[in-house]
Amino acid sequence: MAAAPLRVLACGDVEGRLEAIFGRVRAIQAKSGRFDMLLCVGNFFGSTCEAEWAEYRTGAKKAPIPTFVLGANSPDTLSYFPDVSGCELAENITYLAPHFRGVDILLTSPWPRDVGTFANSAGEIDTKKCGSKLVSDLAASLKPRYHFAALEKAYYERLPYRNHMVLQETPQHVTRFIALADVGNTSKKKYLYAFSIVPMSSMDPAELVKQPQDVTENPYRKLRKEAPKSKAPLSAEEEPACQFFFDLNKHQGKKRPSDGKERGDSQPKQAKKPPQPTGPCWFCLASPEVExxxxxxxxxxxxxxxxxxxxxxxxxxxxxxxxxxxxxxxxxxxxxxxxxxxxxxxxxxxxxxxxxxxxxxxxxxxxxxxxxxxxxxxxxxxxxxxxxxxxxxxxxxxxxxxxxxxxxxxxxxxxxxxxxxxxxxxxxxxxxxxxxxxxxxxxxxxxxxxxxxxxxxxxxxxxxxxxxxxxxxxxxxxxxxxxxxxxxxxx
CATH class of the missing domain: 3.30.428.10 (HIT-like)
Known part of the structure; x- marks a missing residue:
């Protein structure tokens, strides 16, 4: 039996007009039946609504349905939010702290490009050439706890990688990438993977960010760091499509030229030379000072x-x-x-x-x-x-x-x-x-x-x-x- 859909109301800036919004909700429910929740975006509190809010905060009045509000947008209303990490402000009124922690499971058909960097070998699969850079960017942004992919007809369970910079960023959960082979393959490569997971929303934060002994660096961080700053973010036109519904190229089926001529480059790129010493160096091998x-x-x-x-x-x-x-x-x-x-x-x-x-x-x-x-x-x-x-x-x-x-x-x-x-x-x-x-x-x-x-x-x-x-x-x-x-x- 399919689960019944949630009935949700969403509203804009309340600006402290609590009786107005809750009165309207009661009228709608009397006419159309009960709703499950009210989502309020924008400013829920106004600069002068202390008296009206006190009635709800003390329990003298109660919101008609579970109501979820966002945080302060100006210093004037900061005092209404006692806990920056989110809390119940009054009965049926909850402050949401919209802090994105990541997703539990990410499913993509292509592999992410360079997923094998810093990690255990992927066997015959060259992770620097297979897969999609778009998927790499997606995984780097979403920070999934599990990432499943296929298309390469190979099983590869990568060592878990971290999603934060050590000593520079707040610790975050790790990501586990698992690529699965094709069903019924004759090489008996693993194509079915069973696992259990507690949603991160239900986990203790300290338990969530525990780092396993075999955790590695993030394979995509170096790519993002090295991306040219003057270049626009990677688009679907910058890499060949690997599935028909991703193919946004105008010249379908044609490979992009790799010699740089399409962009008008007249000279191949030269390797970047290391910086030169400002004076005599005892350790540059070409230096006469080297012993x-x-x-x-x-x-x-x-x-x-x-x-x-x-x-x-x-x-x-x-x-x-x-x-x-x-x-x-x-x-x-x-x-x-x-x-x-x-x-x-x-x-x-x-x-x-x-x-x-x-x-x-x-x-x-x-x-x-x-x-x-x-x-x-x-x-x-x-x-x-x-x-x-x-x-x-x-x-x-x-x-x-x-x-x-x-x-x-x-x-x-x-x-x-x-x-x-x-x-x-x-x-x-x-x-x-x-x-x-x-x-x-x-x-x-x-x-x-x-x-x-x-x-x-x-x-x-x-x-x-x-x-x-x-x-x-x-x-x-x-x-x-x-x-x-x-x-x-x-x-």
Whole structure:
């Protein structure tokens, strides 16, 4: 049996004329039968309706049907709303706080473009090429708790992703994307998905925004950030239609030219060059100031070098070949190679019975240096390392916060923002936004402390400098040991 439809009345500005609106509602109900609710938009209260409102607030009078009103539109009526998050103002009169939290379930036929960014593999499906950017924008705006899609004849359950910027925005619920295969497929790919869900409107807010351990960054945030500011929002004419009812292109069935000629472009776009240093740089690989005898590996966009005056003979730096100040300034190609070097170093050090600690100080420095220091596995756990950093930070009144494992530091710090950052090879991360003075040797001091490497005399690199022949010998030794793990030699 079909549910009976709700009978709803909607009205415009009441402006405090409570008897007028409720009298009219009573007359309508006497003639046409009972209505389920009254929705009031605009100004419900007037600037001078205290006496009339007091009768409803105290219960002397009652609204004839459940009435829902919106908040103040001017300072004159703010006093009528005791709770900005919404509440019952009087019997049968409820203030709605129209704060959009998202939707529970989103259904789209196409996949969203780039849904696999920051996430587990989608198998044979290339998420950078399949699906629709329009759907990506829709998912980014609606923030569904579940998003189901199809058309690619594949099953893919993506790791959940967050819908807020860590440390910069109020925590929100996560989104789970599930793509389902076609019914009855011969490969026995999953095409039916069963789940239960409590509507977000019925959930405790704290429970709703809990972040699972495997949560990742939002796959669409980078796309929105990189969208040209001068360009109008993406329209259906900017991508080929994938279903007939989406096809708003004038030339149906024809692919858009990709050489730029249709737009009158005469030259292909040139890759953006990294910023140039304002003076001599000790770390730009092309610079004459670079101590090349310390270099142990050179990739396409990055290189690896022993640290001068390192905490240990295998203390290394990951450095961009071009001039970049911090990780948040890196292009996607450079960042991808940084990730490769981190993976190679993790495997290398683990083969030696060690774990690495990586830190970056984007403060009073002009070229990115990712310091990578190995620590014996049997000396301390990852929890010991985090505790040592946090304890020393507290002693120096430094707020060092833990950020989620799958977070992207570019979502925590904007370009040009001074910061200190720690990352363990387990993926655990600590972050401090520098707002004043910051101890330049803080990272080394923590690692050299009695709690970790117990070599406090090596906290200052200038006290650890060796002669050039010794440095060159250490570099040759490291280069030879690292060679089986060096991806740049297999390119």
């Amino acid at each position: 090349k005898h310390l270099v142990v590996s050179i990739g396409t966009h990055c290189y690896l070098a022993l640290a001068k005056g390192g905490l240990s003979p295998d203390h290394v730096l990951i450095l961009p070949i071009g001039h970049y100040q911090s990780v948040v300034d890196l292009s996607s190609e450079v960042l991808e190679e940084v990730t490769k070097y981190k993976a190679a170093l993790k495997e290398f050090f683990r083969s030696k019975g060690k774990r690495y600690v990586l830190f970056e100080r984007n403060y009073r420095s002009q070229h990115l240096q990712l310091q990578v220091i190995p620590v014996p596995l049997d000396l301390c756990t990852s929890e010991d390392i985090k505790e040592a950093f946090i304890t020393q930070a507290q002693e120096q009144q430094i707020e060092l916060l833990e950020i989620p494992e799958h977070s992207d530091i570019a979502q925590v710090a904007q370009p040009g923002t001074p910061y200190f950052y720690v990352e363990l090879d387990t993926g655990e991360k600590l972050f401090h936004r520098i707002r004043g003075r910051f101890p330049l040797q803080f990272g080394r001091e923590v690692l050299a402390s009695e709690a970790l490497l117990a070599q406090p005399q090596r906290a200052d690199w200038r006290q650890c400098a060796a002669q050039r022949p010794e440095e060159a010998a250490q570099a040759r030794s490291f280069r030879g040991a690292f060679e089986p793990f060096d991806f740049s030699l297999r390119a």
